[in-house]
Amino acid sequence: MNWRPYFAVVWDSFHAAMASRVLWAAMLAIWILLAMLAPIGVREDYTTTFRFFDVYNGTRMKAMLAQGMVDPKQEDAPLGRIAAAMPEELSRKLKRVGEGDEVRIPLPMLTDALNELIDQEFKLAKGNPDADGDSADAASDAADSRHWYDASAWEETVRLRELRELDEKPVEELSDSLVRRRARLRIEAALPGVFEARSARSVLLTYGTLDFPTGFEIDRTQFESLFNQFVIPTLVHWLLGFVLVFLGILVTASMIPDMLQTGSLHLLLSKPVSRPALLIAKFVGGCAFVFLCVAQLVIGLYLIAGMRLEIWNPRILWCIPVAVFLFAVFFSVSVPAGLKWRSPIISIAAAGALAAICLVFSIIAGVFDTRIVQPDRVAGLVRAGDDLLSVTNGGGLNRMDEEQSQWVPVIDGKAMSNDRVLRPVAIDADHVLTARIRNGKFNPFGSGSLDLIVLARDNDWKPQPGLRLPTATERLIPIGVTDKSGSGHTLAVNTADLLITHNRDILSSIGKKVEDDSDESNAEDNDGEDGRSPRGQSSNSIGAWLSTLVTMQGGATEEFVSILPRNVALSPPIRLAVPLSADQSSEGNSSESTGLLILNGSQLQLLEPDGDPTENVWQRNHTADLLRSDTPLPPVLAASDQFVIASTGDEVARLFDLSELEEIYAGDWPDEIAPLAIHAVADDLFFVVTTEGNGHLLSVIEREATEADDSTIQLQIISTLPVDDIETAMVEFAADSTSVQLIVAHNVDRISEFEISNQSGSWGLTLSRSIEPERSFWRNVDRYGIGLLELLTPQVLALGDTTAGMVSGKKAFIIGGGDMETGEVVRYGIATPIISCGVFIIAMMLLSCLYFARSDF
Incomplete structure (x- = not known):
């Protein structure tokens, strides 16, 4: 086949675009913009x-x-x-x-x-x-x-x-x-x-020799992440995606009508070319115009980022094909309009109509996602006996009715709610603890008093107010043996303190009669040998006015006593973990371990009580320093009875021996996974949820040392869950310790339960059951109605996520750090918009070629 005629058509289309005054005006605007951006630079100084x-x-x-x-x-x-x-x-x-x-x-x-x-x-x-x-x-x-x-x-x-x-x-x-x-x-x-x-050093923006007169101070890693994930994608998505695409449509809208003029069309058809190939050649020639403009701008931004901002990221160049691809979507609509009506004005109007339709559909989809889907997303799970309860992003608490296969509201949530419900914890098979912080989604203190909420099976899981919680409590952690007698303890963690209480006191607060087999007189008579306050009093309390101030700071309440040692200060955000022997709450578990691990900034600390955990004599027995990281990944921490896995978010996994907190392994996560949360399953087995929404079983294995690596310990992925889009997970231990149940919430509110068992020295993963709750009417409208609209229209606005993912090299980013574990996870849909837009372009061009081939011009 002779391709020279088609190249000639492409070159002719490109030459025609080059003759446009709009093109030269666009190029001049690009050069002026790059000249204005060129003096922007950075310098690094101490924070x-x-x-x-x-x-x-x-x-x-x-x-x-x-x-x-x-x-x-x-x-x-x-x-x-x-x-x-x-x-x-x-x-x-x-x-x-x-x-x-x-x-x-x-x-x-x-x-x-x-x-x-x-x-x-x-x-x-x-x-x-x-x-x-x-x-x-x-x-x-x-x-x-x-x-x-x-x-x-x-x-x-x-x-x-x-x-x-x-x-x-x-x-x-x-x-x-x-x-x-x-x-x-x-x-x-x-x-x-x-x-x-905060990092010890910050990046300050400069313009020429002058510092920016704003308070823009972030560290180098955060600056690079912000630049790659927000600045560049925003420029490409809005500046290239709308301004240059609109200019490109203005310039190329006349290509097809001009080609259909009697003299031009007859001349082209007189050559040995087919009509469909001729039309495609014209289409490619139109895209070449946008390629020329986009290439100048993106290459200029790449050079400025490298020479002035010291960010040499070749992935920025991916913006060129993405922007041309975006233009091709609108140009594919302009082409058939030009064939049908032979008018540049109508071609421009057709592209504009597509842009309006895509914008409206995107807004509708966004509203449904924000007000219908997101409030139902499961943010935390807890099992109490045979009942499964979950907390949602909408500030609600639900119980699973397995007979009806649906979530039954216990605490009503709502869309766009500013209230926050703490992740529930079970203190026995019949009682679950949580709390609802009014206006607490973006403010740990919220508004109004904070009471512990107790859910009891014999009260049909209806919320009952319990003890007064310390102000700004962000997480509840059960510690020690838990049974119906009220033994065991519950730890309340707020922004600056760790406070503990007896579970029997919690049950007594809702009228439960429990045996009090402990000697509380010692605790109540303790005047605080270490200078701290006894139970039921606020430190330095010399009057009601001062007690109120201490309460505002998150200090002790009537039944919660601080256990944080004097030589430890919490620096948010922190991560906490309880070893398996203390975390397992089955009635058959007789362990009394109450150790607590804290990943506090860049230091790992092990706190242990000396006697009764509520006697306020906890000690920091071991510490381990980690390299500080300022990456946008969240820190993670989990502890078994033998190992501790910790990471400060720098994509490096660190493994410690629990007894002495001695580091025994430091290296990359297997398969370059980016951990979002991690749970201990057994002494040498952990479950990791990644930022992409996948779940992996991670095993600690021993290996022979090599010349290149003298480490005898290695982390290895031994199994991957057959589900994606994981929201949260919990691990439940059997009373006989023969198996472990892994309960995973995924795809908004679906539940899958897996059994993890050790057979012949190897771990096996089996799907026990899967529950797909019945969707509400509006959830079905979103799934089938909005889903159909998204299927029929190109997802051009979602190409911004594609650009962000390509430029940053990440598949997700984290917003905030709510509930002391993870913030909101935004996962990039990199492939889906490309497939959607690609199918649309192919469909429109096939229709155009078919119409052009069968019409008499």
């Missing part, structure tokens, strides 16, 4: 100032500063010294808070005041170089009168290693940035549990 998004717990910070201002015992403590140095207006507000008034203090006001303290410390340390003469002396005297830092006072705080090293260095050896960094770390040490963990 020295506070921004409002650094504050994880604003209510706690407000209450702590108010306590430091009104509590006489805090006058010479770090908290009191910082509070005394607050600006006058903020001091008045804090005093009112300390007096019990409800005062709203914006976060920027608090962070600005802390930044002023950093400036004061810098001026004192550097001798106030910005002033001279009398003004310098006056400024120095004013600063001295309000100086907040005292080395002896800060000795009682929990200081990071970085701060200890900076405190040991003379100020003459510190740069200006390090002096400010040291002041920030001192404030963080005085206000534990308030700020999110």
Whole structure:
């Protein structure tokens, strides 16, 4: 077959596009845009100032500063010294808070005041170089009168290693940035549990030689992730996807009508070419125009990102074919319109109509997903006897009615709800614990009081208020043996503390009679040998007003006592795990282990009680340091009775021996999986849920050392679950310890149960049963109605996810860190939009070729 005529047609179409003034105007706009973006750069410096998004717990910070201002015992403590140095207006507000008034203090006001303290410390340390003469002396005297830092006072705080090293260095050896960094770390040490963990160094945007006058400070890894997953895809999706596509349609809309003119068409058909091939050649020639424009812009962005931002990511070049592919979708509609009506105006209108239809359908699908599907997604599971309960993204709690095969609401949820229901936990076969935090989805404190909710089988699982929970509780963890006598304990974890109570107290709060075989007098008479408060009292409680402040900070309540050692400060986000022997709650399990593992920042810590877990004498027995990571992946932690698997989110798995927390393996996750959550199944077996929604059984195996790798321990995937789009999972242990049940929620609210058994020394996975709950009417409309619309229309707007996935090299990203485990997972649909748009293009071009071949022009 002779291809030269077809190449000639393609070149003629490309040449015609090159003659368009719109093309040259678009190219000029691209060059101007690239010239404006070229001066943008970055520089890296120490993280020295506070921004409002650094504050994880604003209510706690407000209450702590108010306590430091009104509590006489805090006058010479770090908290009191910082509070005394607050600006006058903020001091008045804090005093009112300390007096019990409800005062709203914006976060920027608090962070600005802390930044002023950093400036004061810098001026004192550097001798106030910005002033001279009398003004310098006056400024120095004013600063001295309000100086907040005292080395002896800060000795009682929990200081990071970085701060200890900076405190040991003379100020003459510190740069200006390090002096400010040291002041920030001192404030963080005085206000534990308030700020999110931040990298020591941040990336600052510059324009030429000037810094951007904004508070845009994130670390290098976060900056690269933001650039690859949001900035570039947004530019491609909106700038290329709408502006250049629209310009491309304007330029190419006349190609087909011009070809159908009598002289032009007869000349083309006189050559040895077929009509379908001729039309396809014209189509390819039109796409070449957009390719020329897109290539200039994307290559320019790639070079700017590499030379100015130091992000050499060749995957950015994938934006070129994606943008051309997007144009081809609209051009495939313009072609048949031009064939039928021979009018450029109608060709443009047809492409515009397709864009409008796709936009409307995308909005409808988005509304259904947000208001119908997302509220039903299972976020947590718990088994109590034969009953299965789940918490949903919509702030509801449901119970599975297996006879009707449907979820029955226990606590009603609703779309777009700001309420948050804690993941339920079972303290025995007949009682489940949870809590509902009003307006707590984006604020750990929520609004109003926080009561423990107890669900009892004999009360038909209806919610009953129980004990008063510590403020800002984010997770409940059962610890120790649990049976109907009320033995065992429940741990409440909030943003800055670990607090524990007896399960018998929980059952008593709803009127259950349980045997009290423990000696509570010792606990109640304990005056806190370590200086901490006894049960039922708030630390430093000297009146109702101070007790209220401590409660606002998430302190002890009537029945919950703090077990966090003095030498440990929580730095959100954290991860906690209980070894298998303490986590198994079957009546046949007789283990009394109550150890608790905390992945706190970049340190793994093992806490163990000395005697009764509620006597407030927990000790930090072992620690292990992990390399700090600032990747967008969440940290994960799980513990069996032999091994601990931990990762700070840097795609490196670390395996520790539980007894001494000695690292015995560090390496990549098998098959390059990105873990989202991990559960211990047996001593040498773990279950991993990935960000892509897959589930794998991960085994710890021994191997022979090699010359390239002297490690004798390896992690290996031994089985993969035959389900995808996993929402959450739970592990249930049999009373005889012969098998393990793995319960998985997937595809919104479906349940699959697997049996994991060890046969002849190898683990086997068997599907026990699968439950597909009956969908509501609107869920069926979404599945069949909206699904049909998405099938019939090209998913052009979803190509933004395709671009983000290709550029970042990731298949999902995490938003937030709710429930102290994972935030909202957004999974990229990389292949589905390409298939949808590709099928649409092929269908439209086949119809166009068929019409062109059979019509008489």
